[in-house]
Amino acid sequence: MKRTNDVIEEQFQTFQILDEEGNVVNEEAMPELSDDELKELMTRMVYTRILDQRSIALNRQGRLGFYAPTAGQEASQLGTQFALEKEDFILPGYRDVPQLIWHGLPLYKAFLFSRGHYEGNQFPEGVNAFSPQIIIGAQYVQAAGVALGMKRRKKNAVAITYTGDGGTSQGDFYEGINFAGAFGAPAIFVVQNNYFAISTPVEKQTAAKTLAQKAVAAGIEGIQVDGMDVLAVYAATKEARERAVKGEGPTLIETLTYRYGPHTMAGDDPTRYRTEDLDSEWEKKDPLVRFRKFLEAKGIWSEEEENEVIERAKEEIKVAIKEADNVPKQKVTDLINPALFIT
Numbered sequence: 393m394k395r396t397n398d399v400i401e402e403q404f405q406t407f408q409i410l411d412e413e414g415n416v417v418n419e420e421a422m423p424e425l426s427d428d429e430l431k432e433l434m435t436r437m438v439y440t441r442i443l444d445q446r447s448i449a450l451n452r453q454g455r456l457g458f459y460a461p462t463a464g465q466e467a468s469q470l471g472t473q474f475a476l477e478k479e480d481f482i483l484p485g486y487r488d489v490p491q492l493i494w495h496g497l498p499l500y501k502a503f504l505f506s507r508g509h510y511e512g513n514q515f516p517e518g519v520n521a522f523s524p525q526i527i528i529g530a531q532y533v534q535a536a537g538v539a540l541g542m543k544r545r546k547k548n549a550v551a552i553t554y555t556g557d558g559g560t561s562q563g564d565f566y567e568g569i570n571f572a573g574a575f576g577a578p579a580i581f582v583v584q585n586n587y588f589a590i591s592t593p594v595e596k597q598t599a600a601k602t603l604a605q606k607a608v609a610a611g612i613e614g615i616q617v618d619g620m621d622v623l624a625v626y627a628a629t630k631e632a633r634e635r636a637v638k639g640e641g642p643t644l645i646e647t648l649t650y651r652y653g654p655h656t657m658a659g660d661d662p663t664r665y666r667t668e669d670l671d672s673e674w675e676k677k678d679p680l681v682r683f684r685k686f687l688e689a690k691g692i693w694s695e696e697e698e699n700e701v702i703e704r705a706k707e708e709i710k711v712a713i714k715e716a717d718n719v720p721k722q723k724v725t726d727l728i729n730p731a732l733f734i735t
Contacts, residue, residue: 404602406648407628408618412677414685423627427692433474433622434687435701437466437680440490442705450713451657456506460487461653467679468584468647470494471625475633476552481538482521483531483553492521499712509722529559532568532581539577539642550636552580558589560606561597569644573610578636580629583646584619590655591665607644619647620677650674
């Protein structure tokens with residue numbers, strides 16, 4: 393007789409569409425995306441990689457404050473966001489600024505958030521999102537509440553939230569998915585499993601073989617996805633959204649991914665807990681390389697097009713940081729003026 397854990401774990405095989413060489417290995421699961429949409433998805437990934445590189449440089453120059461690197465997690469972050477509609481609500485963690493930018497947050501405001509300026513938390517009308525959450529896992533409880541509010545208002549929309557593998561050890565994680573499951577709230581809970589939280593290996597976080605299986609206890613859908621495969625991430629999120637707006641409840645999506653840089657730029661040294669061999673192994677799975685090979689094989693992407701995206705990103709980042717520089721410096725009195733935080 394099989395143990396219960398073994399039976400559960402067999403249900404959560406990793407969902408994948410593209411292999412490491414960009415070959416389609418799951419034709420039936422291919423999402424219906426036009427060539428223009430595929431190119432837009434690649435454009436966003438390339439742009440975000442450049443944004444990460446420039447943000448790290450700006451942080452080292454003292455021109456940005458808190459920054460959590462994103463390189464390696466583009467497929468996980470942007471594949472989920474690309475499946476959303478404008479009316480959907482994003483509740484991000486502190487590494488999830490790229491999703492906010494592609495959901496409509498002006499780039500200069502993202503820089504102001506990094507600097508701790510209150511204007512970095514004032515989002516334009518129509519950008520449905522919370523500011524990035526610093527408290528680990530707190531956004532899961534908030535997402536459950538936002539999703540329930542959408543359900544009661546009969547909104548045709550979902551709330552999506554993100555945390556890392558370390559976040560699944562927080563009480564808020566369980567409370568959020570359980571509450572959403574109990575009330576059938578239209579929520580999507582994304583766990584970006586980059587295996588180390590800050591520096592603690594995932595196998596020391598939990599005895600479970602997958603994080604997706606934690607959905608079982610909450611009575612909600614769960615799926616484990618190759619988080620370096622942007623098409624698989626997109627397809628899983630798209631299906632989760634469709635289920636949610638139909639009233640079929642929330643979904644927990646575990647994306648298997650990897651951050652190439654440190655946890656944050658605040659002194660973390662990943663060489664103390666990750667090996668060069670492990671880094672090299674994951675670099676072979678790079679989401680940009682994989683998707684680039686797929687698009688080039690289709691004849692819809694070129695080196696010239698990618699270079700154009702890179703140059704545009706560099707120029708727009710330069711303009712945005714200057715715009716952030718021109719915003720009046722924050723005063724102590726601004727921090728205790730509640731009127732400034734009501735938009």
